[in-house]
Every structure is written in structure tokens, then in C-alpha cells.
Amino acid sequence: MSTTDSDADGSSRELLNATNVKKHFPLDEGLFDRLFGDSQVVRAVDGVDLTVHAGETVGIVGESGSGKSTLGRTVSRLYEPTDGSITFDGEHIETHSGRELRPIRRRVQYVFQDPMSALNPRKTVGESVARPLTVHDIADGAAKWDRVADLFEEVGLARSQLDSYPHELSGGQRQRVGLCRALVTEPDLVVFDEPVSALDVTLQAQILNLIDRLQRAFDLSYLLISHDLNVVRQVCDRIAVMYAGEIVERGTVADIFGNPQHPYTRALLDAIPQVGGGRRSGRTSLGGEPPSATTPPSGCRFHPRCPEFIDGSCSGRKPALQAVEGDAGHEAACHWLDRSEAERVTHTPPSRAEREVIQESSGD
Numbered sequence: 001m002s003t004t005d006s007d008a009d010g011s012s013r014e015l016l017n018a019t020n021v022k023k024h025f026p027l028d029e030g031l032f033d034r035l036f037g038d039s040q041v042v043r044a045v046d047g048v049d050l051t052v053h054a055g056e057t058v059g060i061v062g063e064s065g066s067g068k069s070t071l072g073r074t075v076s077r078l079y080e081p082t083d084g085s086i087t088f089d090g091e092h093i094e095t096h097s098g099r100e101l102r103p104i105r106r107r108v109q110y111v112f113q114d115p116m117s118a119l120n121p122r123k124t125v126g127e128s129v130a131r132p133l134t135v136h137d138i139a140d141g142a143a144k145w146d147r148v149a150d151l152f153e154e155v156g157l158a159r160s161q162l163d164s165y166p167h168e169l170s171g172g173q174r175q176r177v178g179l180c181r182a183l184v185t186e187p188d189l190v191v192f193d194e195p196v197s198a199l200d201v202t203l204q205a206q207i208l209n210l211i212d213r214l215q216r217a218f219d220l221s222y223l224l225i226s227h228d229l230n231v232v233r234q235v236c237d238r239i240a241v242m243y244a245g246e247i248v249e250r251g252t253v254a255d256i257f258g259n260p261q262h263p264y265t266r267a268l269l270d271a272i273p274q275v276g277g278g279r280r281s282g283r284t285s286l287g288g289e290p291p292s293a294t295t296p297p298s299g300c301r302f303h304p305r306c307p308e309f310i311d312g313s314c315s316g317r318k319p320a321l322q323a324v325e326g327d328a329g330h331e332a333a334c335h336w337l338d339r340s341e342a343e344r345v346t347h348t349p350p351s352r353a354e355r356e357v358i359q360e361s362s363g364d
């Protein structure tokens with residue numbers, strides 16, 4: 001969680017800024033569509049604004065297919081954006097390519113869910129971790145190996161494991177190697193894509209604690225992608241909730257968990273599994289399927305599944321992200337926020353106090 005790195009005016013330095021970022025993939029279409037121009041795209045990310053300040057951890061949550069990984073890969077420039085602006089440490093990088101991207105590759109690292117995908121099975125893990133030092137002309141010879149060995153110790157691996165091959169290590173050890181590989185270039189920003197979802201609960205806690213400690217030790221900023229709200233709650237400062245390629249709510253951990261405004265956020269929270277079985281409240285179940293990323297619903301993309309659907313408004317007009325009264329920095333995109341006090345009284349989403357009562361009475 002947050003360390004400090006402030007501008008002269010005392011505000012935290014903006015490390016990554018994405019504005020109206022879109023990433024559309026061409027659909028694998030038939031010859032007829034290609035010839036006659038009826039082409040469609042997969043709108044994986046569809047107009048997202050996102051900021052990561054120096055030293056903070058921002059979480060992206062949402063169901064499978066909501067566009068989290070595509071957003072992470074686009075803002076870290078593993079993918080070329082279809083549209084929008086991306087700045088890293090003040091420099092526009094949205095159209096960078098080849099040589100221009102090299103320093104970005106060094107300063108922004110991406111940790112994949114499956115560390116095996118980033119490790120060469122025919123090379124020792126020491127060699128894989130050391131490779132970026134050669135690629136980026138950072139260190140060579142004894143200095144290179146000293147640096148890699150120090151990192152291994154920092155993440156709780158033995159020096160002797162430098163000579164292991166990926167298949168000889170456990171899932172937790174491989175994830176630690178993945179962290180070494182990300183940290184070896186001394187990045188400023190690390191993007192974690194589901195960093196613990198392949199691990200059992202005990203190992204998850206160990207790796208999340210390690211990720212937290214490394215942030216302070218190496219002065220890092222994090223973007224953490226997870227479908228698991230418990231994970232983002234443990235390590236994030238701010239959270240953005242994604243649905244069908246868009247951010248529908250964002251705020252601090254306290255905002256999202258204590259005063260969720262978007263019905264989708266509330267449904268995700270209520271679906272969190274509890275220790276001993278069951279869900280958080282069982283009140284709002286997330287029925288239906290996520291929408292097509294090719295032809296998303298009109299208006300609010302969540303409206304076909306929304307338990308608080310207002311006829312007409314929700315299907316007719318896309319709600320913009322707007323400030324939640326009383327919570328600085330907390331924003332949600334829901335038409336209920338536009339309604340007058342009188343209308344809210346007759347049909348209001350449950351308040352924080354009501355939610356607590358519902359949860360208590362359901363025995364959580």
C-alpha cells in the first residue's frame with residue numbers, strides 16, 4: 001500500500017495516466033463480412049480513464065471477460081491502444097513503438113498469472129531472471145549474477161535455486177521467480193495480472209504479503225488485476241470496478257467496501273465467499289451472463305442484469321462516472337446518482353446502514 005512520493009505542491013506524483021483508452025480487437029469474420037464491410041470488433045476496453053500515482057496500488061476488479069487484462073496490457077503498452085492517450089511519468093507513450101518503447105519495457109513490468117508463461121522451460125530460472133539485465137544493458141558478468149542472487153534472497157528463494165529449471169519448482173516458488181524477473185530491471189510500475197489466483201489460500205497470503213513488502217523496499221507503484229475482491233482489499237489503496245470494457249465505479253477501498261454505489265459493485269461484494277461457506281449477504285445475486293463484447297447493451301451496459309433497473313433511463317442513455325456526494329474521489333456511473341432526493345426516497349438503493357442490517361440478519 002501507499003508509500004510517499006510527492007510533487008512540489010504536496011500531491012502525489014502521477015505515474016501512469018490513461019484517458020479514454022480503447023482496445024478493440026477485430027472479430028474473426030467470414031469472407032462475406034470482410035468483403036462487404038459489415039465488420040465488427042470486440043470492444044474489450046471501451047473508453048477507460050485510469051491513474052496510478054507514485055507509490056500507490058490500484059486494483060482493477062470485475063468478472064471474467066470484463067476487460068481487466070486487456071486494460072492492463074494496453075496501459076503497459078504490451079498492446080497498442082485503438083484510441084486514447086496514455087502517459088507514463090509525463091511522457092505520451094500511446095503511439096510509441098520499437099526503440100521508443102525500450103525504456104518503458106524496463107520501467108513498467110507485467111507479472112502474468114502463470115509465471116511459467118514468462119519463463120523459458122529450457123533455461124534455469126537464474127538465467128531467465130538475468131536475461132533482462134543483458135537485454136537492457138544494465139549489468140553483466142559477476143555484477144549481473146550478484147544482483148539476481150540478491151533478489152532471490154529478497155523474495156525468499158535460496159541462491160542454490162538459481163540453477164533450478166521451472167518444472168523443478170513449486171507454484172509459489174515460480175511466482176517468486178516471476179517477481180524477481182519483474183523487479184530485476186528496477187521498474188517504477190508493476191502490473192500484476194491475477195498474481196495469486198493459481199495458488200492455494202495459505203500461499204496467496206504469503207505472496208500478497210511479499211508483494212506488499214517489496215513495494216516498500218523498492219519504492220514501487222502497482223496496478224493489480226484480480227477477479228477476487230478479497231485480494232484487492234488486502235493490498236490496494238484504490239479500486240476500479242470494470243464491467244463490459246468500462247469502469248463503472250472507483251474509489252478507495254473504504255469507499256468500495258463501505259459505501260458501494262453501483263449495483264454491479266454491490267452484487268460483486270455480495271458474491272464474496274465467506275469463511276465457513278455461503279456468501280456475504282445473499283441479497284443481490286448476479287444473475288445472467290456478462291454481455292457480448294461485440295454488441296454491448298445500449299445505455300448502461302449492466303442494465304439487463306441490474307436489480308435496480310429504471311425503465312427507459314438505464315437502457316436509453318449511458319451514465320457517466322460522477323462524484324459520489326461526501327466521498328472525495330469516489331465516482332460511480334449509475335443513473336440513480338442523477339435522481340432527486342424525493343425519487344431516491346421512494347426507490348432508493350440500500351444505504352450503507354441498510355446493507356449492514358441485511359448482512360447481520362443473514363448471519364455474516
Ligand SMILES: Nc1ncnc2c1ncn2[C@@H]1O[C@H](COP(=O)(O)OP(=O)(O)OP(=O)(O)O)[C@@H](O)[C@H]1O
Pocket residue numbers: 025026042043044062063064065066067068069070071227293
Ligand atoms: N487477443 C484477443 N482477440 C480477440 N478478443 C480478445 C482478445 N483478448 C481478449 N479478448 C476479448 O476481450 C474481452 C475482454 O477480455 P479480457 O481477457 O481482457 O478480460 P478479463 O476481465 O481479463 O477476463 P479474464 O480474467 O477471464 O482474463 C473478452 O470478450 C475477450 O474474449
